[in-house]
Amino acid sequence: MPEYKAPQRDMMFVLNDIINVSELAELPGFEDATPDIVQGVVDEAAKIIENTIAPLNETGDREGCRFDNGMVTAPAGFKEAYQLYSESGWTGLDKSIDFGGQGLPYTLATAVSDMLCAGNDAFSLYPGLTNGACEALMEHGSQELQDTYLEKLTTGEWTGTMCLTEPQAGSDLSQVRTRAIDQNDGTYLIEGTKIFITGGEHDFVDNIIHLVLARLPDAPAGVKGISMFVVPKFMVDSDGNPGARNPVVCASIEEKMGIHGSSTCVMSFENATGYLIGNANEGLRYMFTMMNLARLMVGLQGLGVAERATQGAIEYAKERKQATAINGGETIIHHPDVRRMLMTMKALTEGCRMVAYDTAKHYDISKAHPDESVRKTANDRVELMTPICKAFATDVGCEVASLGVLVLGGAGYIRESGMEQYIRDAKIFCIYEGTNTIQALDLVGRKMKMNLPQTFIKEMINDLAAESGNDELGFIVEPMQAALNLLDKTTQWLTAAALEDPQNPAATAVEYLTMYSLVTHGHFWIKAARAALAKQDDDFYKGKLATARFFTNKILPRIYGLAPVIMAGSESVMTAEEDWL
Template sequence: MKNKGASVATYKSPVQDMEFVLNEIINVGSLTEIEKFEDATEDIITGVLDEAAKQIDNTIGVLNESGDAEGASLNNGEVTTPEGFKEAYASYAESGWIGLDKDIEFDGQGLPYVLATAVTDMLSGANAAFSLYPGLSNGAYEALKAHGTQAQKETYMSHLSLGDWSGTMCLTEPGAGSDLGQVRTKAVPQEDGSYLIEGNKIFITAGEHDLTDNIIHLVLARTPDAPEGIRGISMFVVPKFLINEDGSLGERNAAECANIEEKMGIHGSSTCVMNFTDAKGYLVGELNKGIQNMFVMMNAARLMVGLQGLGVAERATQNAITYAKERKQGRPLTRKAESSFDSDTIIVHPDVRRMLFTMKALTEGCRMMAYDTAKHVDLSENHPDEAVRNASKARVDLMTPVCKAFITDVGVEVSGLGVQVYGGHGYIKEHGMEQNMRDSKIFCIYEGTNGIQAMDLVGRKLSMNDGQLPIDFFAEVKSELASASAEMAFVTQPLTSALSALEEVTAWLIKSKEEDLNDSAAAAVDYLQMFGLVSLGYYWLRAAKVASGKEGVFYQGKLATANFFATKLLPRVHGLAPVVMSGSRCVMEPSEELIV
């Protein structure tokens, strides 16, 4: 029996907030000026969001708790997903959600990526484990689109759009985690142009399951005469079932799931150990260019993982707010002198409000950042003006590690606050809040740990294009500040100060890399947090401008949340700045023996 007064965690797609971001913050309607997206009108976008929310909330969201309890199971090499997943996936695929942003020529709907981003946001909040099955197919589609032959595109891409086939990324090996230069899986060329793939891969999301007719593995391997290290890695497409000349499915390939990992969270997702025993594969792109080819897939996956962090944060926030308005416990300090023993709902307490506003400010701020980055993906790939394409690609390059790492860190922080708001009930499994914490942690780890994302930001992105990427972003923030009215001072003053601190630290980091690489490496994670906070400050300024002067609880809530972020969260930047610039001596000078 559930404890009285402790609500069971649920999820409702935040369509109103999504429409606010799409229409009033990032002006998604401007994409209709691009011929490819001329049909992506506000009415179409509203219709898509409403229909997606209806299906996701009512068929996939309701499987979140049961899927976590049951998990995926392995029997004789075959994986069975939790009860209800197969039917829900079939309905999701048949409704066209997987192909929403895929090319029309490959049976997609040709709508903007940013709209698919909103749907992924919903899917991740409703059921993070389920979201991984269609999620990995997106990366496989993009990799084949960028590097596959025409024959490979025609063979695989429509099926990936339609969702009757799914895709995987097979990178990690027992001896090669993030260091892909250590990959030892072999690819032996055959006379017919194919390759025999021999090796073992671990941590393969959706490596085996019962949701689709075929699974398309994209595998990193090296040919016999390949150079050592990452320069000798190639990418191969290895289907679970071979494909006949007429496009029908042929015999089973020698790619088999040997085990399912027992994980902390996302139990409904099958995380597989895959054995390739002379499995037939086909080269994708050029020989020894596998890392470059795989980055197309990895970057798409990193943005997707950021959305998983966002979705779980949204789920935690929704339930914490509902619970705080229902749960009665104690009285506020202003009522302590009263003789009545009646308790108030816990939302009256300042510390509970602090937690709720923190959850809202981080979650809603991250939604603005993620959707704006997704819009730049659309512009970078489809805008007719090359200058716009290049500028948007630069923004995506800069923000991809921030979206992946900062938003997934937010997912963990917000999930933890959700448990805290519930108190003891949050720690108890039956109320669903602890699942958010268990699910959210993996987002900080896979597709490149958040430490690796921070190193990418500091080590590569700050220096790309002669250091222009952060300069352009800072200029955009300054332009937004310059156009703000005096009534926005509650945001502009702390944001101006935070931006100044970030610019100072950025300059220090760039210089430090010339003197001691350990300094920037030791500071990378803290620097990414600074960058993420200033980015959210920028978006909350934009939100405050839109909401200013508008009536209604929704817009007044935006102003209140913007004020909270600027007052309570943005100042974290000033604590991080001296930490970043403290260098690496205290980290690197002590010998290993002293770390005991």
């Protein structure tokens, strides 16, 4: 397996030259996020991830999790690596200082997650799910629940889960059947079965805190009757320590295509004691607090796997000698098609990093900026970019992982190369936390109704106007003008076509999300090209500018295949009747 080296040069480029991370330190509460701290965080997180967590990626895949009589054992080394990681304070990076966190911006947590996911996507899920549980408790939990659970979850001493899915309730949570009965003593009895529960059971920590969606007996049908409960694996005693075992047990774990190091559990709640979070029947709204962050996190998993596959492919292509290339080069990196694949991998991966970090910065602004209207505008951007960060980056993860195997040829198909694992790991990112179809429907549905895609198109057009006099950027500015016009036109078509027939956006949403994402990447590649132009005496910036050109000429034009497909609507998709298939 290729060794993982954190792409710190590119990460710092995005943080400094693309999103201007230093502005975050001006926000109230983020005064500590000065450039030296940003650098220190990236440097030290890179060390611990490269040396202790990334080396477990391949062994974790081979060994997988083991289930025995309700107990799950993670692959060798995971427990020790998790303990080192959490004891070193990394799980609390962006959590509230009131509960033992460091209160740093989410943007920095994003940079660390970028590395953690690339280093070991399966491992990243354990702290990742805990983040979601923390966020939901922080936003919606009572003071008592916060005092009982948040500190241990922040420090990573305990981990958290999200228990949503049931066999009949996957993408459609209105079908949730798990029951909650009020005991009239401040507790509820939870009864039901949850599936696909990441980190539902494992051997890292003393307690696991499940956040569970369930229904009260008198609850309205559908999503308006779902409540959220905290169900600890061990009841917490008055001193805050794990006490009696709560009857929530792991019935089995799944055998999966990839992310073998992550335990995916069937959880059986056998009249387990739970505590209501917030108000009854508002669980779905609370769930989205976890879910939105989880979606951004999954986008980083897509970015991570793409980064790792790109590193592995470039390293191999620089060493493998096979047939002298047309330019006389001996290694396969000189063959035009290998180069095409590598440039595609590099351009897509780096584009996803720019969008992810920029979205993270807007998330921080949406939380911390003193001006409410600025917060609102930033939050709109996060809302718009969440499906794009999730779906496009995970599509990129799959495309890049697949190219990665191809660059290695037959060797890539052999397990020992480590490259095939990335394909198997990457696929789930397109599926969980809302499939990429759900993301696309969110974009053309709710987000389009809020006018968010349209607003950002205008913003991109305005930004472009500012560059129009710059001849050196003409290579990307002109194609982006045409691309934005076409995206605008396609968006208008889709808005009108949705009124005619709701199947139109539903049948073209995925293509529209891809088109929107490509143009968004173009928007950021202009920024990258502008920053790189000034520093053309250095290989990194030369490579950056060359990649911006490649993106413009070889990736952005994909939209010209997508626009007519979108504008062909749903008719040819839905004409065939069920029996004809």
